[in-house]
Amino acid sequence: MIKTVIYDMDGVIVDTEPVHRYAYYKQFSELNITVPEEMYTTFTGFSTRNTFQTLKGFFPTIEHEVEDLIKRKRNIFNDAFDTKEDLYLLEGVEDLIKDLHNSGIQLILASSASKVTIDRVFTRFNLHQYFTDIVSGEDFPQSKPNPAIFIHAASLSVAPKEECIIIEDSTNGVKAAKAAGIYCVGYNSQHSKLQDLSDADIIINNFSELDAQKISQLKG
Structure with missing residues (x-):
């Protein structure tokens, strides 16, 4: 689970x-x-x-x-x-974040972005309240597809990595997730061009395809 x-x-x-x-x-x-x-x-x-x-x-x-x-x-x-005024959360992601949070599923961010950029985004959209931990790629010598950032993120989980999933939209991110040995949901984002998500365990086109109940049962 x-x-x-x-x-x-x-x-x-x-x-x-x-x-x-x-x-x-x-x-x-x-x-x-x-x-x-x-x-x-x-x-x-x-x-x-x-x-x-x-x-x-x-x-x-x-x-x-x-x-x-x-x-x-x-x-x-x-x-x-x-x-930039026309900066919005991606469609459906806020509802999914809230649903997961309200269902008691832990949320961790593992982004290649700098801490300053992450904080700007999270402050602008009031997201800090939902995530227990934030991991920035600037703390690691190598970027994805090196799995170090995800291995560290999983170490912060309340559960073993077998009970974690990663949501990624890039070729390098999916490769990093699989190299870390963690189940990966590939998000086919219209904003991330020319990315190969074929190594992901499942691929979604919209966050409406997921909810807390479906995610909790992805493995188990």
Whole structure:
């Protein structure tokens, strides 16, 4: 019986991807580099640090230190986030979060986003009250598909990992979930393009397909 649900954030709870994309591409322009769509798509699920570490390997002309690149990107993102009015929780996710919380199922966030970004999203949408723990990818040297973030999140669960599930929308996230040995629900988000969810245990297209009762019985 499932007792803990581990959520990803970007593309699962809220679609901040357009804001991230705006920030990254503005910075790419400042750095005078051209990042093809196919390359950018592979960064889905990466932390900002791992993204820039990868980019520095592709583009030797980037002379800035990774930490300076991170700071600049976050400044662009935060400015855009604060002025973006059309930012909403994804359809059905708030109802599912409330249903799970009211049913006594533990909720943990495990996101590649920085702590500052997570806090901005959770404060804006009043989500702190539903989650017992928040885990940020900035605390781990490697991003998804490395499973470290999910292994740590599962260690915070009230139950063994066999009674946890992960909800993910990215190729890297699904791979990380399976590498951690945890049941994975693949969310086929319209906001996360070109992602391969085929390794997920089940795939959903809308959060209305799930409720606390269905989730509790996913394994057992």
